[in-house]
Amino acid sequence: MDNIRRFETIHDYNIFNNNETRHPLISVVDLSKAHPRQGSRMYFGFYTIFLKEVKCGDLVYGRNIYDYQEGTLVFLAPGQIAGVNSRGETYQPRGYALVFHPDLLHSTTLGKQIRTYTFFSYQSNEALHLSEREKHIVLDCFSKIEYELEHAIDKHSKKLIVSTIELFLNYCTRFYERQFITREKVHHGMVERFEALLNEYFLSDKPAIIGLPTVAYCANALNISPGYFGDLIKKETGKSAQEYMQLKVIEVAKERIFDISKSVSQIADELGFKYPQHFTRLFKQRVGQTPQAYRTLN
Template sequence: MKYFENIEDVNDYYNIESKHPLIDIRRYSDVIKTNSSKIETTVFDFYKISFIKNFNGYLEYGNTKFNDENGVLYFVEPGQKYSCTSTKPWEGYQILIHPNIYKKYVSEKKISAFSFFSYDVNESLLLTEEEQNTVSLLMEQAWSEMNNMEDDFSIPIVLSYINTLLVITERFYDRQFSARKTMCNQLASDFYKQLKNYYKNTSEFSNKEQPSVLYFANKLNVTPNYLSDVIKHHSGKSALHNIHEYIIEEAKILLITSSQTVSEISYVLGFEYPNYFSRLFKKKTTLSPSDFRKSVKSI
């Protein structure tokens, strides 16, 4: 497995000159020149954005076969393992961005705020022809500005193009969620089923931990951010918000129907610290668990 700590190491590996230590934009035609290429598992200490016009592999996304008639936009975050195989040279662009660049240059929205960087490859953005043209234009402008590097304004301008690309990617993903409504609805349905089954045996003490987005994402074989974004698109609320709401509903049932103490109920629901359970309950209901129980009994 290859590990690159900085962008200059990547450029040294490909024997190409670095334009800037914290950001790099390349045409794939300048990097991958062979007819067949297999990139072994690689880890970057920075962000990677890849736009491939002529994706020539096979990607299964729900029931969708993906071939070279479509463009692909995918994202890699620092520390994420990445590998690929190409049977012919790719056309498109690669952007590498070190997070330290945002310490010097102010951006409208830092790159770490975009959740799709932690999506897996099967959650890549499959572009329509119109979207592909938009992405191609933005990347071409960023690449041109980066290569000309006329003055001190060049890097802020490049970051502005990238920020526009990332913001518009959120719109494209929203379109993709809607276009694959059946698949997303099934994922949402499976999530709610898993959530319901998590507390199937709350009548008895359980050693289970408090349910988390990570737990359900692993169960459903997707990344946590992807699951949360799909659930938010489906319900208008994040996966974590849905989990908290379900916890509170289960807590209400136990407070009404059982004689268990608030601490005992918090442990049953997977909370290590009863105080945290009480704070969450009050945040969602405006009442403490004890006050809620008293209010119900007084009716």
């Protein structure tokens, strides 16, 4: 697992898996065509989606292990490193990988929207677990792309291929929303843990030392990726994680404002604001009054 295999192009990855390159920017890779191999770490210079079909060791992302079983999807954005830890054993890959280069999306609607599919930034324990019906839909999308790749490229090819990728990603968005509900036990108490984390944060001296809490800080403290964390909080509360934290800051600020021994600037500093005017602006935006006016009128 020490050496990293680098795949900069779609053709590189096709060669590694004994698949034919029909298009330089996209491929539906049949992993069963690959030779048996041992686990290794891999760098991908393109979007990669794995559909796993068989047990073949743990899929590792960074230092974490994916919650990766048969019938699951894992999404990697360009520049990410992942790999299989087969514990030194040789295994036969199974399943499929949809790989496409960012250049394929240039001048397309999907190219402008690809960053909205936040599951490309999900990490450990956040793979998409498919039902049998969902798996059939995924394979149908792959089949439609494969159909286009088997035919000569014409003026319709790119539009049809990219629109099918977009359809596939939109289905995955729906499937993830379903998973947030059906895996409620796994996610049980996440909002409560988030609330407790914020309470603890503002009772400590961390705001004055390191500033306001960030989504990345909270996600790391809760052992979840920022993307998955943000989507889960949005699903559970109807608010973004950032908005939820801002409301918490205002809630704490309202309590502290009535301590007349402290100036508004001191309170802003205690809450983690770098500049008092930023605190005043946010408070007025959320409450409708400046902190000083709120202190005086209430």
